[in-house]
Amino acid sequence: TMGNWLVNHWFSAAVLAAWLGINIFLFTYYFLFFDRDERYFYTRAILGSALAWARASAKCLNFNSMLILLPVCRNLLSFLRGTCSCCRRTLRKQLDHNLTFHKLVAYALALLTAVHTIAHLFNLERYNQSQQATDGSLRAVLSKMHLQGSKWLNPIHSNQTTVEYVAFTTIPGLTGVIITLALILMVTSSTEFIRRNYFELFWYTHHLFLVYFAGLVIHGIAGLVRGQTEQSMAEVHPYHCAEYITQRDPLNCTHNCCKDPEFGSIPAESWKWVLAPIILYMFERILRVWRAQQKVVVKKVVMHPARVLELQMEKKGFCMEVGQYIFVNCPSISPLEWHPFTLTSAPEEDFFSIHIRAAGDWTERLIDTFQSKTPRIEVDGPFGTASEDVFQYEVAMLVGAGIGVTPFASILKSIWYKFQQADQTLKTKKIYFYWLCRDTGAFAWFNDLLASLEQKMAESGKADFLTYRLFLTGWDTSIANNVALHFDTATDTVTGLRHKTIFGRPMWNTEFAAVAAAHPRSVVGVFLCGPEALAKSLQKSCHQHSRLDPRKVKFYFNKENF
Numbered sequence: 001t002m003g004n005w006l007v008n009h010w011f012s013a014a015v016l017a018a019w020l021g022i023n024i025f026l027f028t029y030y031f032l033f034f035d036r037d038e039r040y041f042y043t044r045a046i047l048g049s050a051l052a053w054a055r056a057s058a059k060c061l062n063f064n065s066m067l068i069l070l071p072v073c074r075n076l077l078s079f080l081r082g083t084c085s086c087c088r089r090t091l092r093k094q095l096d097h098n099l100t101f102h103k104l105v106a107y108a109l110a111l112l113t114a115v116h117t118i119a120h121l122f123n124l125e126r127y128n129q130s131q132q133a134t135d136g137s138l139r140a141v142l143s144k145m146h147l148q149g150s151k152w153l154n155p156i157h158s159n160q161t162t163v164e165y166v167a168f169t170t171i172p173g174l175t176g177v178i179i180t181l182a183l184i185l186m187v188t189s190s191t192e193f194i195r196r197n198y199f200e201l202f203w204y205t206h207h208l209f210l211v212y213f214a215g216l217v218i219h220g221i222a223g224l225v226r227g228q229t230e231q232s233m234a235e236v237h238p239y240h241c242a243e244y245i246t247q248r249d250p251l252n253c254t255h256n257c258c259k260d261p262e263f264g265s266i267p268a269e270s271w272k273w274v275l276a277p278i279i280l281y282m283f284e285r286i287l288r289v290w291r292a293q294q295k296v297v298v299k300k301v302v303m304h305p306a307r308v309l310e311l312q313m314e315k316k317g318f319c320m321e322v323g324q325y326i327f328v329n330c331p332s333i334s335p336l337e338w339h340p341f342t343l344t345s346a347p348e349e350d351f352f353s354i355h356i357r358a359a360g361d362w363t364e365r366l367i368d369t370f371q372s373k374t375p376r377i378e379v380d381g382p383f384g385t386a387s388e389d390v391f392q393y394e395v396a397m398l399v400g401a402g403i404g405v406t407p408f409a410s411i412l413k414s415i416w417y418k419f420q421q422a423d424q425t426l427k428t429k430k431i432y433f434y435w436l437c438r439d440t441g442a443f444a445w446f447n448d449l450l451a452s453l454e455q456k457m458a459e460s461g462k463a464d465f466l467t468y469r470l471f472l473t474g475w476d477t478s479i480a481n482n483v484a485l486h487f488d489t490a491t492d493t494v495t496g497l498r499h500k501t502i503f504g505r506p507m508w509n510t511e512f513a514a515v516a517a518a519h520p521r522s523v524v525g526v527f528l529c530g531p532e533a534l535a536k537s538l539q540k541s542c543h544q545h546s547r548l549d550p551r552k553v554k555f556y557f558n559k560e561n562f
Helices: 002-036 038-047 050-068 074-083 089-132 138-144 163-169 171-188 192-197 199-206 209-219 230-235 238-245 270-292 361-372 386-392 402-420 440-459 477-485 508-518 532-545
Strands: 226-228 263-265 296-304 308-315 325-329 339-342 352-357 378-383 395-401 430-437 466-472 523-529 554-559
Touching: 002 050, 002 089, 038 050, 038 089, 038 138, 038 226, 038 238, 050 089, 050 209, 050 270, 074 089, 074 270, 074 378, 089 138, 089 163, 089 171, 138 238, 163 171, 171 199, 171 209, 192 199, 199 361, 209 270, 270 378, 296 361, 308 361, 325 352, 339 352, 339 402, 352 361, 352 402, 386 523, 395 402, 395 508, 395 532, 402 430, 402 440, 402 523, 430 508, 440 466, 508 532, 523 532, 532 554
Parallel strands: 395 430, 395 523, 430 466, 523 554
Antiparallel strands: 226 263, 296 308, 308 352, 325 339, 325 378
16 A cells, blocks of 8 residues: 555655755754855854744745745646646646645744744844843954944943833834734634634735735845854954954054954845745736636526526636536636636536536525626636646546536536547546435436436447446435335436435445456546545555556546646
């Protein structure tokens, strides 16, 4: 199993190792640099090792701030997916981990911010103590130098200055506080629970990233942490002159170290790290706004049972692939909110459609609005996801949970069109489709599609191409009694389809073993649109049932990510 995991995940592991490696290298390199470099000899005399902790974490913060926006540039990812269509499947699959990587980088930023903040709190305390010290020590003497000019080393020039005063009145202090608050709000409001139940809260707080980047660029401008200038180093090198600083007589000085060392700020460089990603992200947003302005015509509105709304739309120049998704905005409900929905139409159709289930304030209001009138709709996309690759596999296992069936509506329709057109490029020879639902109402809107596919495939002699299994995971006694009464009928009592509905959850080991036995030499693509727990279960089954021998059956797991 471990071998299979490594085969399937070597590239993910390589990307992760490279990211971790660069972070470790940056931290170690700059920690040692600021801990040993002679320009910071006097700075260390006041601050000790807290200087190195603050500077090393700052470098890693810059590096991760550079990366954080890239995984959410959806147009960039769609472009890469398109140009990678000829690349190895393993390479393209990495693009589906974009949000996982985004979260990983965000957690690293939170950790590094904590290290950086704590180190600077120590620094402030030490600056303060050195300023107040009257013992004639090196740190006390250094803190009193150049208080009138601009060559000072200690930014605290008065005995009355407090840590709070520096934190809220200096540029680094104030921007540091603002950046940290913005980061805390963004991280805490992006938990699974808040995203699922209070999407609006997540959406609005996440736009604090604008505050974060603005603060980051300004943060280092004042240059409070300083080092000795090059010119001063040449004149009075600390290795020769440090010992004289505490014991010299300015009136009777005969050695070469009579002059006071002079200090200058470290240039701000955060902007160099984040400028390119910010420009890229600005282009991304401009493109989204431009696309959103293009007119969308709602051709047909269908209200399905279980409060599922189907919208069939048209937009000039709209071109889709199977399993892609769009972002939808309804200005009359909220001008700023954009929600992702998987396309349920096939590329061969002359419209594009989505199915919207009532789940939260925005969807409830949208469904209510469409029941009384047709509001203006804005659409951004389409964007690519894992399901685009479904036709790259000889055998595909499609697993949908609840409304998670939507990407597979698009795939199944598209396959039917490909059959009609006798498409010779279609690699797929067999599809296994599993749909897990809590209640019978949810089966209703998808039944028509399955029934028509079932009929058309039987008519064209392709009845064996699609095997589907419907699992009802929640039921009551009336349904169970009804099923018992009509057990011998040709069609199912719940769905009216030829394949009977199964009550309970699938036994994945049995399902995978059956597919492996039926296709001992095939590459099987497993596609899921559903919850994380189901993803873990399917991923485990993929590893267990894949063979190490390259000529034997292999299962590749793909999950939809928004």
